[in-house]
Amino acid sequence: MSESAETPALPKVRIATTSLAGCFGCHMSFLDIDERILDLMKIAEFDRSPITDIKHCSPCDIALIEGGVCNAENAHVLREMRANAKILVAIGACAINGGLPAMRNRLDVGDILNEVYRDLDGVQSHVPNDPELPLLFDKVYPVNEVVRVDYFIPGCPPSADAIWKYLNDLILGRMPRLDHSLLHYD
Amino acid sequence: MSGTETAIVVDEIPVPFKPGQTILEAALEAGVYIPHLCAHPEFAPHGSCKLCTVIVNGRNASACTLKAAAGQEIEVDTPDLHAYRRTLVQMLFVEGNHFCPGCEKSGNCQLQALAYDSEMMTPHFVEFYPHRPVDASHPDVLIDFNRCIQCELCVRASRDVDGKSIFALVGRGMASHIVVNSPSGKLGDTNFSVADKAAHVCPVGAILIKRVGYAVPIGERRYDLEAISEEASRCAGEEVR
Ligand code: SF4
Numbered sequence: 001m002s003e004s005a006e007t008p009a010l011p012k013v014r015i016a017t018t019s020l021a022g023c024f025g026c027h028m029s030f031l032d033i034d035e036r037i038l039d040l041m042k043i044a045e046f047d048r049s050p051i052t053d054i055k056h057c058s059p060c061d062i063a064l065i066e067g068g069v070c071n072a073e074n075a076h077v078l079r080e081m082r083a084n085a086k087i088l089v090a091i092g093a094c095a096i097n098g099g100l101p102a103m104r105n106r107l108d109v110g111d112i113l114n115e116v117y118r119d120l121d122g123v124q125s126h127v128p129n130d131p132e133l134p135l136l137f138d139k140v141y142p143v144n145e146v147v148r149v150d151y152f153i154p155g156c157p158p159s160a161d162a163i164w165k166y167l168n169d170l171i172l173g174r175m176p177r178l179d180h181s182l183l184h185y186d
Numbered sequence: 187m188s189g190t191e192t193a194i195v196v197d198e199i200p201v202p203f204k205p206g207q208t209i210l211e212a213a214l215e216a217g218v219y220i221p222h223l224c225a226h227p228e229f230a231p232h233g234s235c236k237l238c239t240v241i242v243n244g245r246n247a248s249a250c251t252l253k254a255a256a257g258q259e260i261e262v263d264t265p266d267l268h269a270y271r272r273t274l275v276q277m278l279f280v281e282g283n284h285f286c287p288g289c290e291k292s293g294n295c296q297l298q299a300l301a302y303d304s305e306m307m308t309p310h311f312v313e314f315y316p317h318r319p320v321d322a323s324h325p326d327v328l329i330d331f332n333r334c335i336q337c338e339l340c341v342r343a344s345r346d347v348d349g350k351s352i353f354a355l356v357g358r359g360m361a362s363h364i365v366v367n368s369p370s371g372k373l374g375d376t377n378f379s380v381a382d383k384a385a386h387v388c389p390v391g392a393i394l395i396k397r398v399g400y401a402v403p404i405g406e407r408r409y410d411l412e413a414i415s416e417e418a419s420r421c422a423g424e425e426v427r
């Protein structure tokens with residue numbers, strides 16, 4: 001019996017991904033699902049993502065957000081993805097609590113820029129002010145302090161198996177859950 | 187009939203107790219896990235973290251401070267208590283600066299292990315990002331107050347075991363913090379030693395022994411291998427921790 005003859009093909013699950021103030025480690029870990037991506041591509045397709053190089057997000061089912069929000073561009077991208085995604089998932093330590101970039105949060109951003117670009121021995125230049133550069137925020141914000149977040153996958157990065165399990169649960173409509181072996185913050 | 191005089195009931199399991207034992211002590215000895223953080227088998231209970239909250243005959247109580255008594259029916263593993271403990275852990279995370287990927291204690295940390303156990307996926311609350319200093323003045327031991335949860339185990343150990351009273355908790359509310367008893371306030375100016383009990387009781391990554399941080403790789407550590415609740419059940423009666 002040919003299933004395809006009777007069941008019309010389901011529309012593909014549309015997944016958007018982005019790396020904000022992250023290191024792309026979560027995306028690399030996502031790609032570590034290796035050949036399982038072929039199974040994923042049978043039922044899903046990518047919207048905006050470094051994988052497709054599509055620059056703007058259109059309506060999609062799942063948005064995976066790596067990294068916290070450290071500048072104005074991050075906030076624009078995140079809001080666009082929130083506006084378009086049915087389910088928004090914060091993935092990785094930086095998206096969840098700002099991560100290592102947020103260790104600058106107790107310092108004044110102006111002091112940091114002056115220290116790094118102007119005052120450091122051997123640098124003695126000026127703080128870059130090209131209008132193309134996105135404005136740095138005073139702090140690095142976790143994603144859930146900027147938009148509503150539906151789910152969180154912790155880890156630095158979460159393992160490919162953790163991402164795979166979570167994504168499967170979401171796509172198949174199960175309550176997403178990571179057991180002890182897949183739940184890590186480091 | 188035997189045993190009801192000297193047993194409590196924890197999640198419908200009869201748990202024997204010796205006179206003077208707390209609910210937590212009796213339960214751990216019997217291999218019945220009750221989450222706890224500021225309690226330590228070698229020290230007087232502190233009763234501050236409230237992670238050991240259980241329901242005793244319908245009322246909330248701290249298992250680490252309440253003595254076991256005949257007739258107690260105790261609930262531990264309920265969805266409501268589970269959620270309540272997760273909320274407590276989340277508050278502890280946002281009150282400090284807990285960046286586990288950069289913490290030497292990751293995998294050996296009891297706060298993190300309790301967060302795993304309560305399936306904390308996010309600290310949820312708005313981060314405080316407090317400004318807390320690091321004290322690296324001592325040759326063998328580092329204190330990173332960013333991760334201190336003010337459990338006072340170092341205070342108790344230094345005072346009650348080492349007889350040095352090197353640590354104290356001062357201030358109130360959000361301003362409360364651990365101070366070091368030396369004119370400079372630095373650990374390097376005390377007679378603190380890496381052999382002190384207080385160097386080895388911190389449940390989180392606040393008091394760290396220098397130069398051994400990554401002797402065991404991330405991913406192969408205590409709570410990477412086994413959930414804290416499973417370890418407690420397996421090691422019933424032994425002094426784990
Ligand atoms: S002390 Fe524990 S919870 Fe805090 S950063 Fe270190 S491992 Fe994470």
Ligand code: SF4
Pocket residue numbers: 333334335336337338339340341364387388389390392393
């Ligand atoms: S330094 Fe460690 S042992 Fe001391 S109060 Fe803080 S968390 Fe507890």
Ligand code: FES
Pocket residue numbers: 221222223224225232233234235236237238239248249250251
């Ligand atoms: S373990 Fe009982 S209050 Fe902390």
